[in-house]
Each structure stands twice: as C-alpha cells, then as structure tokens.
Amino acid sequence: MMEIDAWxxxxxxxxxxxxxxxxxxxxxxxxxTGQSLSQPPVWSKTVYITNDVAGRDMVENLAASLTEHxxxxxxxxxxxxxxxxxxxxxx
Numbered sequence: 757m758m759e760i761d762a763w764x765x766x767x768x769x770x771x772x773x774x775x776x777x778x779x780x781x782x783x784x785x786x787x788x789t790g791q792s793l794s795q796p797p798v799w800s801k802t803v804y805i806t807n808d809v810a811g812r813d814m815v816e817n818l819a820a821s822l823t824e825h826x827x828x829x830x831x832x833x834x835x836x837x838x839x840x841x842x843x844x845x846x847x
Contacts, residue, residue, distance in 0.1 A: 758815050764823045779804035784826045801826050803837040810841035
C-alpha cells in the first residue's frame with residue numbers, strides 16, 4: 757500500500773514507487789480552504805523515501821506523521837531530498 761492518492765491532515769498526498777526502484781515518491785500539496793482543485797496548489801513539496809523495509813513501513817503506517825513532517829520542511833528549489841528511515845528492532 758505504498759501507493760497513496762488521498763487527503764491526509766488537510767493535505768493532498770500522492771505516493772508511489774519511483775521509476776528507479778530504489779525510492780518511493782512522496783508528494784504533499786496544500787490547497788486553500790474552498791480552493792478549486794482545478795487550480796494549482798498554493799505549494800507542493802516532494803521527497804523521496806528509501807525503498808526498503810523501514811521506508812515502506814514509514815509510508816504505510818506513519819503516513820500522517822510523514823505528511824506533517826514534509827509539510828513543515830523547507831526544501832530549496834531544485835534540491836532532491838531523500839529520507840532514509842532506520843529500522844527499529846522489535847523486542
């Protein structure tokens with residue numbers, strides 16, 4: 757379920773395995789209240805998640821927290837951001 761096309765926490769979120777097979781595309785868009793979706797979003801932020809067990813777990817089970825984190829990130833224009841999650845040990 758890495759493929760997401762939904763509203764999460766007031767943001768339009770789109771996620772799917774990226775073409776390189778190594779990362780997951782994760783895009784967060786913000787629209788003003790009442791704004792038509794036919795108009796461009798106020799802003800759009802994209803990050804890539806390392807496509808491994810921990811990355812897939814983050815996208816599948818922590819999508820709301822990940823969305824909020826990306827929404828609050830300052831991403832310089834033209835910069836590619838790759839987030840890598842550390843796999844935790846379950847005891």
